[in-house]
Amino acid sequence: MPLGQQNPLKRFAESPPKLLGGIAATVDLRGDRRGVVTFKRSGTSQSLRAAGLSVPFPSGLKRLLAEEPDIELVVVERAPMGLQRSAQERDIGLLDLAGRGLVITDSFVYVAEPNGRPRGTTRNSSSPFSPKASRVVRALLSDPPRLWRLSEVAALADMNPGNVHRALAALVDLGFVERDQDAYAVADPGSLLEAWAEQTQPERERVRIPVEVDRDLRDFVRHLVGRLGGALAVSGDLAAEELAPYLPAEGALIHMADPSAFHELLLEHSQEPRPPLLARGPGRPREVLVDLTDAGVVAFARDVDGLPLASPQQVYVDLARDRGRGAEAAEHLRRTVLKF
Numbered sequence: 150m151p152l153g154q155q156n157p158l159k160r161f162a163e164s165p166p167k168l169l170g171g172i173a174a175t176v177d178l179r180g181d182r183r184g185v186v187t188f189k190r191s192g193t194s195q196s197l198r199a200a201g202l203s204v205p206f207p208s209g210l211k212r213l214l215a216e217e218p219d220i221e222l223v224v225v226e227r228a229p230m231g232l233q234r235s236a237q238e239r240d241i242g243l244l245d246l247a248g249r250g251l252v253i254t255d256s257f258v259y260v261a262e263p264n265g266r267p268r269g270t271t272r273n274s275s276s277p278f279s280p281k282a283s284r285v286v287r288a289l290l291s292d293p294p295r296l297w298r299l300s301e302v303a304a305l306a307d308m309n310p311g312n313v314h315r316a317l318a319a320l321v322d323l324g325f326v327e328r329d330q331d332a333y334a335v336a337d338p339g340s341l342l343e344a345w346a347e348q349t350q351p352e353r354e355r356v357r358i359p360v361e362v363d364r365d366l367r368d369f370v371r372h373l374v375g376r377l378g379g380a381l382a383v384s385g386d387l388a389a390e391e392l393a394p395y396l397p398a399e400g401a402l403i404h405m406a407d408p409s410a411f412h413e414l415l416l417e418h419s420q421e422p423r424p425p426l427l428a429r430g431p432g433r434p435r436e437v438l439v440d441l442t443d444a445g446v447v448a449f450a451r452d453v454d455g456l457p458l459a460s461p462q463q464v465y466v467d468l469a470r471d472r473g474r475g476a477e478a479a480e481h482l483r484r485t486v487l488k489f
Contacts, residue, residue: 156181156182156201156203157201157202157203157224157225157226157246158176158178158181158182158183158184158199158200158201158224159178159181159182159201160201160226160246161174161176161186161201161224161244161246162176162178162184164246165248166246166247166248167248168188168248168259168261169248169259169261170190170259171190171191172188172189172190172257172259173188173189173190174186174187174188174189174244174248175187175189176199181201182200182201183198183199183200183201183217184199184200185197185198185199186199186222186224186244188252188254188256188257188259190256190257193256193257194256195254195255195256195257197221197222197242197252197254198219198220198221198222199220199221199222199223199224199242200213200217200220200222200223200224201223201224201225202223202224202225202232203225203226203324204323204324204325204336204337204340204344205225205226205227205228205229205232206229206231206232206339206340206343206344206347207231207232207234207235207339207340207343208337208338208339208340208342208343208489209232209337209339209340210223210232210235210236210239210241211235211339212337212340214239214241220241221241221242222241222242222243222244222252223236223241223242223243223244224244224245224246225243225244225245225246226245226246227245227246227263227264228243228245228249228250228263229343229347231343231347233250233251233263236251237251240253242254243263245263245264247263247264248261249261249262249263249264250263275315275319276319276348277316277319277320277323277325278344278345278348278349280442280443280445281308281312281443281445282312282315282316282319283345283349283443283445284306284307284308284443284445284448285302285306285308285313285316285317285320286316286320286341286345287306287445287446287448287449287460287462287463288302288305288306289302289320289326289333289335289341290335290338290341290342290345290462291305291449291460291462293335293338293489294335295334296329296332296333296334297332297333297334298331298332298333299313299314299317299331299333302317302333306445306448307444307445307448317333320341321333323344324336325337325340325341325344326341338489339489342462342465342466342483342487342489343469345466346465346466346469346470346479347469347470349466349470351440352440352441352442354411354415354440354441355438355439355440356411356414356415356418356438356439356440357418357436357437357438358373358418358436358437358438358439359435359436360400360435360436360437362435366387366398366399366400366401366435367387367398367456369437370383370387370401370403370437370456371455371456373403373437373439374403374456374457377403377405377410377414377439378410379405379406379407379410380405380406380407380444380447381403381404381405381406381407381447381450381457382403382404382446382447382449382450382457382458382459382463383401383402383403383404383450383456383457383458383459384401384402384403384404384458384459384463384464384467384468385398385400385401385402385438385464385467385468385475386398386399386400386401386402386468386474386475386478387400387401387456388401388402388456388458388459388464389464389468389475389478389479389481389482390478391453391454391456391458392453392458392461392464392482392486393461393478393481393482393485393486395477395478395481395482396474396477396478396481399435399474400435400436400437400438401437401438402437402438402439402440402467403437403438403439403440404440404442404446404447404459404463405439405440405441405442405447406441406442406443406444406446406447408441411439411440411441412441414439446459446463447459449462449463461482461486461487462487464479464482465479465482465483465487468482
């Protein structure tokens with residue numbers, strides 16, 4: 150159980166929420182983590198084998214079911230969309246601490262859309278997924294099986310040890326990292342990657358650069374990278390295609406860590422007339438996005454045939470929340486390259 154965090158099933162038992170539709174739920178705990186939840190309505194009842202899931206992400210659910218395949222219901226503090234989909238695919242009931250979720254039994258169907266949004270945002274400096282603190286996550290996921298010392302993480306992340314300690318402590322408290330004396334280990338790389346992707350927001354400052362309809366995207370980006378220079382990393386569709394060919398790239402994302410160079414580019418494109426968007430399918434333009442980001446994003450970039458590609462972990466995070474082909478490319482990259 151994460152340090153300082155009580156298992157959600159025990160919290161659910163101690164303070165049962167009010168369910169919709171006149172349904173009542175009681176919990177017979179079998180320890181802090183497991184139990185039986187009984188639902189009652191209009192003289193009928195249904196009992197389900199339940200477990201609390203402190204790390205509410207698909208990889209966490211997968212790991213739980215591998216250990217206890219007879220679980221029929223999971224209780225979580227909150228239910229991100231990815232976990233909701235994963236539970237439905239596995240026919241597992243899901244409830245959050247507000248009594249919202251999806252439970253289908255022989256006796257009833259209970260549907261109450263959860264609020265899957267995290268309490269904080271990535272712009273909160275205390276979050277381990279904030280732009281600067283996520284350097285720690287990036288370092289840990291560069292070698293998930295490794296046992297890390299704080300000084301090693303600080304050196305790789307190029308951060309003050311005190312700030313690294315705070316980020317690691319937050320990750321331990323959330324259940325993503327385990328600590329054994331002076332060593333830190335990633336408890337579940339897949340859940341940590343999913344949490345990072347879920348809580349990362351696009352940078353606020355972005356420049357959109359259209360790509361001519363007859364121009365090769367890779368050549369266009371290579372030329373743009375050469376013109377921009379400085380500390381940068383190529384991500385998005387193009388990086389996914391280079392790292393794990395799957396879908397033809399229709400765009401790219403360039404992360405820049407040089408504020409002066411970025412603001413020169415921003416000024417240049419804000420003063421020029423915007424060219425008409427050039428279609429790349431039904432109403433979609435081919436374009437390159439350029440943003441100003443934390444230096445940690447570009448620290449793990451590596452040259453691949455003349456392009457400084459962002460790390461596979463970063464490319465996944467940049468694409469995972471895309472509602473279309475980007476999410477497909479991200480999952481293919483995860484299966485074939487990251488493998489966690």
